Amino acid sequence: MTGGIATYKIVSLVRLLQHHGEQVRVAMTKAATNFVTPTTFAALTKYPVLTDLWAKDRQASIAHVELADWTDLAIVAPATANIIAKMANGIADEAVSTTLLATQAPKIIVPAMNSHMWANQATQRNITQLQLDGVTVIEPVTGQLAEGYDGKGRMPEVDQIFAQIVDQLKGQNSNLLAGKKFLISAGGTREVIDPVRFIGNRSSGKMGIALAVAAAKAGAKVTLIAGQTTALLPDNSQIDVIKVQSTQDLADQIESRFTKNDVLIMAAAVADFQPFSVATEKIKKSADNDELVLKLKKTPDILKQVASHKQSQYVVAFAAETQQLIENATKKLISKHADLLVANNVASAGVGFGSDDNEVTILEPNQAPIKWNKMSKQQVANQLIELIATRI
Numbered sequence: 084m085t086g087g088i089a090t091y092k093i094v095s096l097v098r099l100l101q102h103h104g105e106q107v108r109v110a111m112t113k114a115a116t117n118f119v120t121p122t123t124f125a126a127l128t129k130y131p132v133l134t135d136l137w138a139k140d141r142q143a144s145i146a147h148v149e150l151a152d153w154t155d156l157a158i159v160a161p162a163t164a165n166i167i168a169k170m171a172n173g174i175a176d177e178a179v180s181t182t183l184l185a186t187q188a189p190k191i192i193v194p195a196m197n198s199h200m201w202a203n204q205a206t207q208r209n210i211t212q213l214q215l216d217g218v219t220v221i222e223p224v225t226g227q228l229a230e231g232y233d234g235k236g237r238m239p240e241v242d243q244i245f246a247q248i249v250d251q252l253k254g255q256n257s258n259l260l261a262g263k264k265f266l267i268s269a270g271g272t273r274e275v276i277d278p279v280r281f282i283g284n285r286s287s288g289k290m291g292i293a294l295a296v297a298a299a300k301a302g303a304k305v306t307l308i309a310g311q312t313t314a315l316l317p318d319n320s321q322i323d324v325i326k327v328q329s330t331q332d333l334a335d336q337i338e339s340r341f342t343k344n345d346v347l348i349m350a351a352a353v354a355d356f357q358p359f360s361v362a363t364e365k366i367k368k369s370a371d372n373d374e375l376v377l378k379l380k381k382t383p384d385i386l387k388q389v390a391s392h393k394q395s396q397y398v399v400a401f402a403a404e405t406q407q408l409i410e411n412a413t414k415k416l417i418s419k420h421a422d423l424l425v426a427n428n429v430a431s432a433g434v435g436f437g438s439d440d441n442e443v444t445i446l447e448p449n450q451a452p453i454k455w456n457k458m459s460k461q462q463v464a465n466q467l468i469e470l471i472a473t474r475i
C-alpha cells in the first residue's frame with residue numbers, strides 16, 4: 084500500500100481475498116501510514132506489517148526479502164505516481180519499493196491519484212514501461228476525486244479489483260489439476276450429548292481449507308466437507324462447501340460422493356466416539372451426585388470404510404499422533420488403505436492443532452518416510468497438492 088485516500092478501501096480488499104482463501108500480508112509506505120494505521124492490517128492479516136527496512140524487532144533478518152520470496156502475487160493498491168515511477172525505474176529506497184524489486188512474483192498495480200498526475204507524460208511513460216515489463220495495470224476510473232472535482236484517477240471499486248485479482252490467480256495456477264475432482268474434509272466433528280452440549284475437538288480446519296484452496300488454484304473442482312472450523316471458509320467458485328456437524332453426517336457426505344471424485348483427502352479431525360444415546364432434555368446436575376458417567380460408542384471409521392472399496396481414487400489420510408509418530412502412522416496408512424499419509428506430531432510446540440504452522444512427515448506404501456521442514460499450513464498444502472498431482 085502506498086499513500087492515498089483510497090487506502091481505507093484496502094481493508095475490504097484484504098477481507099475479500101481472505102474469504103477467497105488467500106493469505107494476505109501487507110507492506111506500507113510511510114505515506115500510507117498517514118491514512119490508515121499498520122495496526123489495522125496486522126490485526127486483519129495476523130501478520131506483522133512491513134513498514135521499515137531497518138526495524139529492529141523483526142525475527143527474519145532480511146524481512147523484505149522474506150516477504151518478497153513468500154508472495155505468489157504482489158498487488159500495489161493504491162499505487163501512487165511515485166511508486167509507479169520507482170517500479171518503472173528499479174528504484175528501491177524504502178520497504179515497499181525494495182520488496183517489489185526483490186520479488187519474482189507477478190505484479191498488479193492499481194493506480195489512484197489526481198487526474199493531472201495520472202495524465203502527466205512521465206506517469207504515462209512509466210505505466211507503458213511497467214506494462215512492457217509484464218505488470219498488470221488496473222486502470223483508474225473517471226469520477227469524483229478527493230480534490231472535489233471529476234477526473235480520471237479514482238481507484239476502481241474494490242469488488243472490481245478483486246475480480247481481476249481472482250482472474251490473474253486462476254491464470255497463474257490453473258493447469259496442474261485441470262479436470263480433476265477433489266473431495267476434502269476439514270475441521271472437527273461434534274457429537275451431541277444433550278440439547279446444549281457436545282463433545283468436540285480442537286481442530287481449526289486450517290489445514291483442510293488450505294488444501295481446498297491449493298487444489299482449486301491448481302485447477303481442480305473441489306468439494307469441501309467442513310465440520311466445526313475457526314478458520315474462514317473459502318468463497319470461491321471452484322470450491323463447493325458443505326457444512327456438517329457429526330461424524331455420521333460427515334460419513335454420509337463422504338460415502339455418497341467418494342466414487343464421483345478422483346482424490347479424497349481426509350484432513351478432518353473425526354470424533355472416534357459418540358454418546359450411546361442423546362438426551363432429549365438438558366442434563367441437570369443433581370445435588371446428590373458429584374459424578375456424571377457418559378457411555379460412549381465407536382463412530383464409523385469413514386476412511387477405512389470408503390477406501391476399502393476404492394477403484395481408481397487416490398486416497399490421502401492424516402494422522403495426528405503424540406507419540407511413536409512413524410510406527411503409529413505406518414499402521415494407519417495400511418489399515419486405512421491410504422495411498423499417502425500425512426503424519427504430524429500434535430504434541431510438539433507451535434505446530435498442528437490451531438496453529439498456522441505444521442511439521443509433517445509423508446508416508447507412502449513401501450517407501451521410506453520423508454520429513455518436511457516446519458512451514459505454514461498454506462505451504463504444506465501447496466507442496467502436498469503438487470505431490471498428489473505427480474502421483475495421479
Ligand code: CTP
Binds near residue numbers: 386
Ligand atoms: N478418520 C476417519 N474416521 C474416523 C476417524 C478418523 O475417517 N472415525 C480419518 C481421519 O480423517 C484421518 C485418519 O482417519 O485422515 C486418521 O485419523 P486419526 O484421528 O489420526 O486416527 P484414528 O483412526 O482416529 O486413530 P487414533 O485416534 O486411535 O489415533
